[in-house]
């Protein structure tokens with residue numbers, strides 16, 4: 001189903017109230033990847049902001065070079081803009097986006113949590129993911145594309161969940177159409193980036209951590225050692241406190257894992 005542009009603009013006006021969202025909106029039936037299309041548009045008009053939404057993707061990109069299966073009836077959305085961040089701080093855009101979108105869902109009674117680093121989870125299953133791509137010039141990130149995939153009505157694997165079936169399992173139906181979902185995601189990205197820019201990364205992290213489903217979990221790293229999740233750093237690394245048996249050997253009590261070095265998996269869930 002192709003999203004209706006006028007309806008999305010109306011939803012943005014209702015939900016965003018006075019929020020100024022200064023981007024051009026492009027809606028497609030099929031693209032290879034909305035991230036790729038945004039990069040192409042940015043190269044034609046450098047310095048601009050744009051949003052691309054597609055009904056399906058034929059070569060959707062996931063984190064760590066994985067494929068993002070993108071059948072019809074999902075939400076596939078990318079936003080391109082010029083953030084001006086230090087080269088090593090690009091991951092903050094993903095943390096900000098994850099927090100902003102999760103917070104928007106929660107305003108609608110959909111208790112989305114974050115699974116480190118970039119998964120949006122509902123009832124311990126994956127509802128969506130975020131892929132941020134950046135370009136660098138003279139030590140600064142000068143362009144970024146934030147891509148978000150959310151399971152709306154599309155089929156999902158056993159560890160996934162789609163919002164439409166969750167709402168139809170006795171949960172209140174607050175997000176009634178794809179246009180409302182897209183508006184909520186755009187406002188979520190906007191509010192996350194605004195929090196990062198105006199309030200700073202430490203405030204953002206304190207909010208992100210409140211929604212982090214992994215806090216307090218025991219994590220085993222390569223059968224070498226284990227630790228408890230105590231937080232996330234400003235570069236997006238997972239902060240573990242090593243178990244006391246490990247620290248007796250004189251190794252540091254804290255360990256930091258970069259995004260992509262381990263997968264935390266999903267907790268057991270009820271059907």
Ligand code: BTN
Pocket residue numbers: 032033034035036057059060061062063064066068075076077078118119128129130131147148149150
């Ligand atoms: C993940 O692996 O969890 C991140 C998935 C991000 C998928 C979205 S869908 C819209 C945008 N376009 C892409 O090709 N990927 C992102």
